[in-house]
Amino acid sequence: MKSASEIKQIVIVGGGTAGWMSALILADTLAQSATMQGASITLLESPVVGTIGVGEGSTHALKRFFDTLRIAESEWMPACHATYKCGITFDGWSTRPGFTSYFHQFSTMVDNLTQPVFMNNVHSRLRGVDAPAWPNDYFLSAHLVRNKLAPVTPEHFPFTANYGFHFDATLLARFLRKKALERGVRHRQCHIVASNLDAAGDIASVRSQEGEAFAADLFVDCSGFTGLLIDKALKTPFHSYAGDLANDAAVAMPTPHDGDIAPHTVSTALKHGWAWQIPLTTRYGNGYVYSKAYCSADQAEYELRERLGLLESDVPARHLAMTVGRVEQHWNRNCVAIGLSQGFLEPLEATALFLTQTAAAIFAAILTAGDYGERARQAYNREVSGYFDGHRDYIVAHYKTNSRPDTEYWRDRAKDPGAVSDSLRQVFDTWLGGRDLAAEITRQGLDKYYPIGSWYALLAGMGVFPPPTPAQADPAYGQQAREMQEFLRRCTLNFRNHMEVLREYDSAAGAQARAA
Numbered sequence: 001m002k003s004a005s006e007i008k009q010i011v012i013v014g015g016g017t018a019g020w021m022s023a024l025i026l027a028d029t030l031a032q033s034a035t036m037q038g039a040s041i042t043l044l045e046s047p048v049v050g051t052i053g054v055g056e057g058s059t060h061a062l063k064r065f066f067d068t069l070r071i072a073e074s075e076w077m078p079a080c081h082a083t084y085k086c087g088i089t090f091d092g093w094s095t096r097p098g099f100t101s102y103f104h105q106f107s108t109m110v111d112n113l114t115q116p117v118f119m120n121n122v123h124s125r126l127r128g129v130d131a132p133a134w135p136n137d138y139f140l141s142a143h144l145v146r147n148k149l150a151p152v153t154p155e156h157f158p159f160t161a162n163y164g165f166h167f168d169a170t171l172l173a174r175f176l177r178k179k180a181l182e183r184g185v186r187h188r189q190c191h192i193v194a195s196n197l198d199a200a201g202d203i204a205s206v207r208s209q210e211g212e213a214f215a216a217d218l219f220v221d222c223s224g225f226t227g228l229l230i231d232k233a234l235k236t237p238f239h240s241y242a243g244d245l246a247n248d249a250a251v252a253m254p255t256p257h258d259g260d261i262a263p264h265t266v267s268t269a270l271k272h273g274w275a276w277q278i279p280l281t282t283r284y285g286n287g288y289v290y291s292k293a294y295c296s297a298d299q300a301e302y303e304l305r306e307r308l309g310l311l312e313s314d315v316p317a318r319h320l321a322m323t324v325g326r327v328e329q330h331w332n333r334n335c336v337a338i339g340l341s342q343g344f345l346e347p348l349e350a351t352a353l354f355l356t357q358t359a360a361a362i363f364a365a366i367l368t369a370g371d372y373g374e375r376a377r378q379a380y381n382r383e384v385s386g387y388f389d390g391h392r393d394y395i396v397a398h399y400k401t402n403s404r405p406d407t408e409y410w411r412d413r414a415k416d417p418g419a420v421s422d423s424l425r426q427v428f429d430t431w432l433g434g435r436d437l438a439a440e441i442t443r444q445g446l447d448k449y450y451p452i453g454s455w456y457a458l459l460a461g462m463g464v465f466p467p468p469t470p471a472q473a474d475p476a477y478g479q480q481a482r483e484m485q486e487f488l489r490r491c492t493l494n495f496r497n498h499m500e501v502l503r504e505y506d507s508a509a510g511a512q513a514r515a516a
Contacts, residue, residue, distance in 0.1 A: 250289045
């Protein structure tokens, strides 16, 4: 195995958002690395394999990605029909009175003042006190969504807000390709069909359908679910999440909107899964994630069309199959799998791009540190697998806490099979036992994947509380909640609506992007 300083040729197999994001992260990191000076990056993109193209939401980490690359929102957002995202609204997952809908927020600095009040009320509610504990009342992001305001703070505002984005995934991949080429990444259009291993079992080269061979010291597999290198060539074992997450298919279709949008994704529980609605500047992205064990593709499409009022419409539906899980080794020999080739979680919390970004950034940091040995590979695999498993548990928690009795799908999801991880079981036991969940999250290190406020928003938002005892109600709780809402209302007035600005960007630059 070569040392990091000996790596001169890096080949990325596959384009899309995973391939081009990885290329940009590696190119930017290597340009600043004394260890990797002179290394070249070549991306091989198939002209016949399209991108998945429906992952249209992000976490707030995407802002950090563009900020690190010094790419302004005013440049990339219009080119990708992007809008701001303050979080996710979950509708209909719970039937508990007062908790049939809740908002999972991206944090703001204002939350430092309001979240302690929320958490205190949650703990009182867990003791049976009738305290107001609906998360939407305590987070600024929820108020921004309610008022259809973008989360960009004016210069005079003394706090900042985290936010993510909605975007057209195909246009985002195209934009990332443009930026990667500007930064020296080489690009070849060719369809890779085979790999050649050397005597030690490493990948020596890959071969295109036309017979051309591409040798490299390091390969990055961004070939999607196909897993051309990590699976087909290196036979890396796959760790399935099918026992934890039942959904294995999706159907998607667009609908128009009138431009009056709120900056959030909406996830609505349906009969056999959930539907997403994502606002772009030009349309809504809609889809239905479901389990084929409970309904057919035709049934799912009918239910989605009925929901969208498209039963008589000729708008085409796009059907997708999903394999949930991750590889056992994200970095195997001289190959690193990034994106769908390394694993997939259903898009409930829009984690796909985050996991891609995180895996690529951690690997780039290891390379620039000059550590390319077995111990580094093991540490990398543990860390990246931890991100996948941690995000899986947070998604599983949505299903285990649902209270819908209407279909077998939802009743089965709420059951507590042995597949629930020990980590998640400890979270549930701590919550239901009325103990300090923040301490438990910190003890397990789960705040590395989701912050404490996210766990409280999920469990409180789903109404996972014992029945309140009215006799224990204290008017002070309600007064305190009203004071927090008034405080957040005043904070909200400091934000100006950037949606009109985005529409101006779109009219000026979006047409050019669409024509490119």
